Amino acid sequence: MKTRITELFGIRHPIIQGGMHYVGFAELAAAVSNAGGLGIITGLTQKTPELLAREIARCHEMTDKPFGVNLTFLPTFASPPYPEYIAAIVEGGIKAVETAGRSPEAYMPALKAAGIKVIHKCTSVRHALKAERIGCDAVSVDGFECGGHPGEDDVPNMILLPRAAEELKIPFVASGGMADGRSLVAALALGAEGMNMGTRFIATKEAPVHANVKQAIVNASELDTRLIMRSLRNTERVINNAGVERLMEIERAKGDTLKIDDIMDQVAGIYPKVMTEGHMDAGAWSCGMVAGLIHDVPSCAELIDRIMAQADELIAKRLAGMLKG
Numbered sequence: 001m002k003t004r005i006t007e008l009f010g011i012r013h014p015i016i017q018g019g020m021h022y023v024g025f026a027e028l029a030a031a032v033s034n035a036g037g038l039g040i041i042t043g044l045t046q047k048t049p050e051l052l053a054r055e056i057a058r059c060h061e062m063t064d065k066p067f068g069v070n071l072t073f074l075p076t077f078a079s080p081p082y083p084e085y086i087a088a089i090v091e092g093g094i095k096a097v098e099t100a101g102r103s104p105e106a107y108m109p110a111l112k113a114a115g116i117k118v119i120h121k122c123t124s125v126r127h128a129l130k131a132e133r134i135g136c137d138a139v140s141v142d143g144f145e146c147g148g149h150p151g152e153d154d155v156p157n158m159i160l161l162p163r164a165a166e167e168l169k170i171p172f173v174a175s176g177g178m179a180d181g182r183s184l185v186a187a188l189a190l191g192a193e194g195m196n197m198g199t200r201f202i203a204t205k206e207a208p209v210h211a212n213v214k215q216a217i218v219n220a221s222e223l224d225t226r227l228i229m230r231s232l233r234n235t236e237r238v239i240n241n242a243g244v245e246r247l248m249e250i251e252r253a254k255g256d257t258l259k260i261d262d263i264m265d266q267v268a269g270i271y272p273k274v275m276t277e278g279h280m281d282a283g284a285w286s287c288g289m290v291a292g293l294i295h296d297v298p299s300c301a302e303l304i305d306r307i308m309a310q311a312d313e314l315i316a317k318r319l320a321g322m323l324k325g
Contacts, residue, residue: 001013001014001308001311003171003188003193003194004138004171004193005138005171005173005193005194006194008117008137008138008171009038009066009068009095009096009117010066010095011033011036011037011038011065011066012036012037013035013036013037013194013304013307013308014173014184014193014194014195015032015036015037015038015184015194015195015196015197015304015307016037016038016040016098016119016140016173016194016195016196016197017029017032017037017038017039017040017196017197017198017201018040018070018098018121018140018175018196018197018198018201019040019041019042019043019069019070019072019098019100020042020148020198020201020202020286021042021044021045021271021275021286022042022045022209022271022272022274022275022276023042023045023201023202023207023208023209023275024040024041024042024045024070025041025042025045025055025208026041026055026056026058026059026062027062027206027207027208028201028204028206028207028208028300029041029059029063029067029068030059030062030063030067030206031062031204031206031299031300031301032067032201032300032304033063033065033066033067034062034063034065034300034301035299035300035301035303035304035305036065036304036308037300037304038066038067038068038096039059039063039067039068040067040068040069040070040098041055041056041059041067041068041069041070042069042070043069043070043071043072043085043089044070044071044072044074044080044085049081049084049085049087049088050088052069052085052088052089052092053088053091053092056069056088056089056092056093056094057092060092060093066095066096067094067096068094068095068096068097068098068119069089069092069094069096069097069098070097070098070099070100071085071086071089071097071098071099071100071104071107072099072100072101073099073100073101073102073103073104073107074101074102075101075102082107083107083110086107086110086111089114089116090110090114090116094116095115095116095117096116096117096119097111097116097117097118097119098119098120098121098140099118099119099120099121099136100120100121103130103131103134104118104120104131104134104136105134108134108135108136112135117137117138118135118136118137118138119136119137119138119139119140119173120136120138120139120140121139121140121142121175121196122139122140122141122142123141123142123143123146123149123150123151123152123153124151124153124155124160125160125163125164125167125168127151128141128164128167128168128172129167129168131170132168132169132170136170137170138170138171138172138173138193139164139168139170139172139173140172140173140175140196141157141160141161141164141172141173141174141175141192142175142176142196143155143156143157143158143160143161143174143175143176143177144156144157144160144176145157145176145177145237145288145289145290146175146176146177146198146237146288147176147198147199147225147237147238147286147287147288147289147290148198148236148237148286148288149234149235149236149237150176150227150235150237151235152233152235156176156177157174157176157177157187157190158190161174161187161190161191161192162190162191164191164192165190165191165192166191171193171194172191172192172193173187173192173193173194173195173196174186174187174190174192174194174195174196175195175196175197175198176288176290177288177289177290178195178196178197178200178290179197179199179200179290179293179294180200180293180306180307180310181306181307181308181309181310181311181312181313181314182310182314183195183293183307184307184308184311185311185314185315185319197290198286198288199217199286199287199288199290199291199294200290200293200294200303201300201303202214202217203217203218203294203296203297204297204298204299204300204303205297205298205299205300206299206300209275209276210274210275210276210277210278211278212278212280213274213275213278213280214297216239216241216280217239217287217291217294218294218295218296218297220239220287220291220292220294221291221292222289222290222291222292222293223292224239224240224291224292225237225238225239225240225287225288225289225291226238226239226240226244226248228244228247228248228251228263228267228284229251229260229263229267230251231251231255231256231258232258232259232260234260236284236286237286237287237288237289238284238285238286238287239285239286239287239291241280241281241282241283242281243266243270243281243282243283243284244266244283244284246266247263247266247267247283247284250262250263250266251263265283266283266284267283267284270282270283270284270285271285
């Protein structure tokens with residue numbers, strides 16, 4: 001399938017594996033890229049720029065296809081050494097960077113000087129337009145359904161994607177609720193040029209996470225996620241578990257007086273406990289409502305091949321057949 005996204009990133013299929021903390025390692029990124037999508041290493045999962053350089057080198061050993069790096073700009077006082085992370089990305093020959101969190105504007109000159117294509121994750125049309133203005137090559141439009149941080153506007157993709165299509169000139173991919181060929185065809189119909197999948201790629205054979213995590217996603221329904229930190233305006237969609245129940249009880253008790261310190265035990269340092277050690281009730285970890293559409297743990301190649309075959313069937317037969325009446 002040829003879209004502006006496949007052309008921009010030099011990939012066969014318009015499918016991007018979004019950056020995910022303690023999930024986006026070389027094994028998964030390489031598997032997605034080898035299957036024709038765009039795999040993404042999560043930059044800040046690597047504790048130092050030197051470790052990121054090593055992870056990029058590992059991924060190059062596993063694939064000769066394009067892959068990217070996610071760089072999340074955090075709203076913290078003690079910021080990571082972003083210029084050094086960018087240097088590792090440039091020296092590693094990376095040509096695609098997925099930015100997230102705060103605006104990447106301050107770092108765009110360094111990225112563009114290296115010939116890197118930047119795709120920024122946005123949860124609103126206004127943020128997508130800002131990304132376009134500062135020179136991003138594409139955006140990932142994240143609807144309210146998405147795992148992780150869906151923003152504060154609560155607009156689902158059935159509205160958000162066509163609104164983005166009305167306003168943007170640069171290409172965009174749909175993120176949030178994406179799982180299969182139906183998702184891809186719907187996203188294309190609404191104006192996107194491809195899709196970004198996070199939760200769906202966790203439940204794959206190559207995802208280097210504990211088997212308990214994959215099984216939790218397979219077992220979950222579309223009703224099993226929760227929104228936390230709403231009163232802090234740092235809303236996150238997570239899978240429900242005992243740790244999240246404890247967190248939400250604290251939120252209810254504290255009400256408008258809630259501070260991040262009140263729930264720190266349920267949100268800080270959780271990912272290694274969950275993703276590596278398999279302690280499923282340790283605390284809050286991101287998961288999309290799309291879990292309700294995930295019923296198996298295929299390889300990345302099996303998953304992407306299945307998505308593209310289903311999309312072709314939908315476009316060429318089911319939808320085309322409706323025009324022949």
